[in-house]
Amino acid sequence: MAKAEWIKLGTKNCSFVNGEVELFEKRVYPVGLMNKGGEEYRVLDRKCSAGYQCTHMDDPCVWVEKDGDGRLYNR
Numbered sequence: 001m002a003k004a005e006w007i008k009l010g011t012k013n014c015s016f017v018n019g020e021v022e023l024f025e026k027r028v029y030p031v032g033l034m035n036k037g038g039e040e041y042r043v044l045d046r047k048c049s050a051g052y053q054c055t056h057m058d059d060p061c062v063w064v065e066k067d068g069d070g071r072l073y074n075r
Contacts, residue, residue, distance in 0.1 A: 004028040004044065014050060016061060022049040023063060 006024050014021045026045040048054070048063035055064055 002028045002030050014048070014061075016054055016057065017050045019050075021063075024048070 004026060006026050009023045009025055011020050011022050013019070024047050025043050026047075027041040028044055029041045046063055048061070051064050054060040057064075
């Protein structure tokens with residue numbers, strides 16, 4: 001069975017919201033027999049703490065969830 005979790009990568013100054021935002025990756029870590037390829041983890045998704053504001057923009061950055069509502073911490 002694999003373990004998935006959101007990892008904070010860091011912060012950056014975002015010109016879209018004129019402030020600092022946090023960047024996250026959802027990583028899945030293989031456990032036991034699933035780790036045949038020797039990968040440490042795989043990235044399933046990426047998002048930003050300001051994603052909720054940016055989902056309403058015409059041309060948001062690459063960190064905005066395409067199918068999500070942009071809110072963090074709802075796994």
